[in-house]
Amino acid sequence: MAENDSQLSVFPAFFKVENAVAAVFGDGAEAYAKARLLKNTKARIVAYTTAPEADYAAFLAQHDIAQIAGPFAADQVDGARLVFAATGNAALDRDIVAAARDARIPANAVDQPDFCDFYTPALVNRAPIAVAIGTEGVGPVLAQMIRADIDRLLPRSLGKLGRLANAYRGAVDRLVPRGAPRRLFWRDFFKGKVADAVEAGELSHARRQATRLLRDTAASKVEGRVFLVGAGPGAEDLLTLRAHRLMMECDVIVYDALVPREVVDMGRRDADRIPVGKRKGCHSKSQGEINDLLVELGREGKRVVRLKSGDPLIFGRAGEEMAALRHAGIPYEIVPGVTSAFAAAADFELPLTLRGVSSSLVFTTGHDLTGEILPDWARLALSGTTVAVYMGRTVAASVAERLMAAGLAEDTTVAVVENAGRRDSRRLHGTLKELPGLEARTELTGPVMVIIGDAVAGADFSRSEPLGARQSAELESARN
Known part of the structure; x- marks a missing residue:
């Protein structure tokens, strides 16, 4: 099984230690640090120390902590809930941990990860509220920095x-x-x-x-409510704060196929998750079935997040869902999201409108390029309007051919983005004449956005691939 960098090697948990013995072995700063951390709890601390350093000795005396002097003996761990080995002698600390493990008591040896059954976190104490920050032992300084940030955020009255x-x-x-x-x-x-x-x-x-x-x-009466929520283009940090709050409060998340699992997983852990994916050639539920599902869940008194890729009001079929909910008397709200055209433009640092060049913007899927009459948006493109074509890979040829036939210059700049706004985005650029070649790029399996217009020439193409490069390479290969 492949290793997953997002998985922890430890399970975060809180030990119950009220009135239980926590044994701390050592005389110096490390033992003092463990005792201070334990003093945040109601554990009964027992310090095994022969000659504690001055600060540690004063702390032990101030808090009337039991002290036991003398050399280490294995039976000293008996009856403890937790054991901390902080003597400064690595071999002795290992012996202490070995004795604790023999007695099936969790133990921690300072600076020896292989001899730690648990790690001590950086702690923000607002008893009974506690925030513990762990780094699996690899970054204690980082944990303390995070602790300081959280400590400033949480009011002292939280407990x-x-x-x-x-x-x-x-x-x-x-x-x-x-x-x-x-x-x-x-x-x-x-x-x-x-x-x-x-x-x-x-x-x-x-x-x-x-x-x-x-x-x-x-x-108050329990009332169902449906939230039509835009998930944005797929990057977790492009989800709006309102969308995330609603996902943490809802009973059910109904989500589309284009919404990545990482975004769906940002919702409340025990919320029901219902996939209703619709991708080209593969529909798990019809739109009518989705409408009926939302109405049914609303009638059950559920708070439902209907999670849609991008913005729900742009090619998200929200109109049909709103009509069904309105007809059934189910309250609903719209939560806008970042639409893919804006994410694609941001990827390219591309001005969708540009003074003196383009003052308008059209969103289209390009699937209405049928028949003899050119659609209005295509006519607008001739006058400088920027055109953003959603789901653009499969219609690239027909879009380009109809626009050139209508008179749009074949050297008009185009920008293409797969998975706009995400870490795995892929960018291509070229001209309207080169755009038909996009249909052959079957390796582009994610959603593809195509932006066409004079304003596109102002984009940053330094991190994108020329559309014609592949065609040139294939021609060169054929000649040889």
Whole structure:
């Protein structure tokens, strides 16, 4: 099985250590650091130390931590929940870990990854809330830098807010239905007036606000809602903040085939995920079936994210879904996304409009180039309008031929992007005369965007491949 760089070699978890023994072996700075970290918990620290350094000795005395002097003996680990070997003597630390492992007790030896059953994280403490940052032992300085950033972000009152939430948890479980209503209650609890009152130190006011929020939520009717959400061109960091928030709150994610799995996985972990992919020649569900599915889920009271590639209102068939939802009386909202034309233009640093050259832009699929009458967008291209052709590889020849026949210059610049806006994007450039060759580029399996017009000449082609290069190479090969 191929190694996956996104997989951790450790499983992040929190040990229960209240009133349990955590044994720390050592006299110096490393033992002191482990004891300080443990003091954030309710563990019963036992320090095995013969001559602790001054700072460590003062810390042990200040916190009345039990100290046991003398040489190491294997039975000293008995009964401990965790063992830290921080003596500064690598061989002795290994012996301590070996004794702990024999007793089936997790152990950690400083600076010896092979003798660590767990790693100690950089910790942000807002008890009972804790954020632990681990680097699998490879970057402790980086972990501390991240810890400092998170520490600045989280309010000092977060622990008080967490304890207040815990006091309301039983009532919420009784009065608020599971699923979206309960998630929305907690979102409003942690982000709204309750949190503001706790941060201001007004705990009585916070309790009143929490009680009012609970009463209003319990009295409200559970109502389904569908969000038609643009996922953008496929890059995770081009998803909008609103889209991500809704994906973290929804009950169901209904997604298209062109939405990458990495984007779908950004949704709430336990949300249902339903693929309804439609790609050329392969439809898992018809549009009518998708419409019926959205209506059915809405009637069940579900909050549904209908995740579409790019923007839902641009060749996303959102109009049909909106009509079905409207007819069924299901509330819905539109969340715009970055459409592929904009991502493709950004890849090329290409101005879609350019003063004095092009003042308008047309989006098309090119599939309406049939019959004798030239469509309006093709006529506009003759007057300088920039044309963005979606799903452009299979219609490249017909687009180019009809535009040249209508009078558009064969040397008009074109830009082509596969997987626009993504790390695996591929860029090509050339002229309208060379565009028909695109149909033979069967290695382009991702969505292809073609942009045509005089403004395209202002793009940066330094990182793209000439469209005609392959044709020239094939001709040269044929001559030889």
